Amino acid sequence: MPSSTPAPWRAPFLTHITPLPSPTFTLATLQQQTPTLPSSSSTAAADSADSADSTNSTAFPRARTCVFRGFWASLSPHPSNPAPLNPTGVFESDLLVFTTDGRSEKVGGLFSSGTRSSDVKDTGGKEETLQTGGGGQVEAVWWVDKPEVRTQWRVRGRAWVLGSDVEGGGEKAEEVRGVLRGRMRRLLPRDENGDWSFAREVTAHFGNLTPLMRGTFKGPPPGVPVACGAGDGEVLAQRVEGVEDEAARRNFRVVVIVPEEVDQVDLSEELKPRRWLYVYRGEDGKARLPGGEVIGEWEKVEVWP
Template sequence: MSAWRKFLRFSLVLRVMGHGEVEQSQGSGGGGPVEAVFWVKEAMTQWRFKGEAYIVGQDIEGSGQESSGTRTVKTKIGERMRVVKEDGKEDWSWAKEITAHFGNISPGMRGSFKNPIPGTPVSQPPSDPNWSLGQKVSDLNDEIARKNFRVVIIKPIEVEQLDLSVPDKARRWRFTYVGPNGDDGENIGEWKKEELWP
């Protein structure tokens, strides 16, 4: 089970334009504000997550001195991580976690990390002969694909739930992270729950 299970996560192609908006562009880091909204049609419920975005790259573990971005990710994400199983705790690592995320996507999706740079004109041939469409990557340590692969972790601070299943009785709740010692209002674990007008 992922040690990052308390966080929303998605993968990112390093070379996509606009990636710099999440802050650091080459290695691990971040902490910038982010908001993600999901609509679940079957439940007629909207979920809005507000928090901080952190990018995890290959530099999260390795030889040499850690960058400030790497230290930031490990500190900020680590403060909410919990041990799931005591046995095997010593085997966990940031590098294994990012490899597991890479392994959880299909070979075709892994191959997309070796595509030509997204958004560049087709009239410009790729500068690297290893970049082409339609590749399938089965090697979880493929150097080129992994170089362009990042995991973005959203550390939620506030979550809103808007229930529209009964239109004339819509309900909305805000869950605010208060930590293990929060004691103001109705708490669910480390979260304060408050009902709002929709």
């Protein structure tokens, strides 16, 4: 069943994050592979999954700075966004979104928790890496250093990768849509939901970027030595004006974090620091922690900071 009420942490989180000039956060993942240079091809995710199958693989922590793009199904379109948009006011969610390059190490890490076979498809004898999948464990951390806020937010959960095959990628894409749909809230009756689609939402996120940012997805693969050169058409500082550029869209991904725990530490009062833990309980409806209170699908408990 889809989520029915907003998470109790959603409103204070947005109050803190929305005013930030750049809502960046630190994303931590695990890489199930020996540290090596990233693959120079678009099969980096599959290569990482291969490494995860090795008995000699080791999980290495990785952290990097990402930009928070809002909540899934609640996109605030930029006035110059050229993409066709989903109808507004149909869905909302508590699922956090960022965008990335499908050739990046972080995407390989998110796919590496799955099996190799579930992330590839047969295209007439030629194996092709799926763009949609993943589900790896992540932690996202924000520190809001305003004197009246001084709050750290940590979101733990699984991150799912969405590409251009989100509605045509077979069982894996269907699995991802099912996971996300289960945590989306319907704001309109089913017969008034309009023509809302996952693929259109992915394209809208691409269109919400600046033309120069869209152009970064046509650059050389991230992390590959400059001495290796660049492929045809792979040039830095390009501008992509539309949303249908084949090369850019092939590398563009939307990543959706499905939160399982949210940790809020409030240090705004020096002599009275406070901390709350929110745990997703779904329809269970039962408090499991001492002093815990169930609010909708979440349990909230105050803990020592």
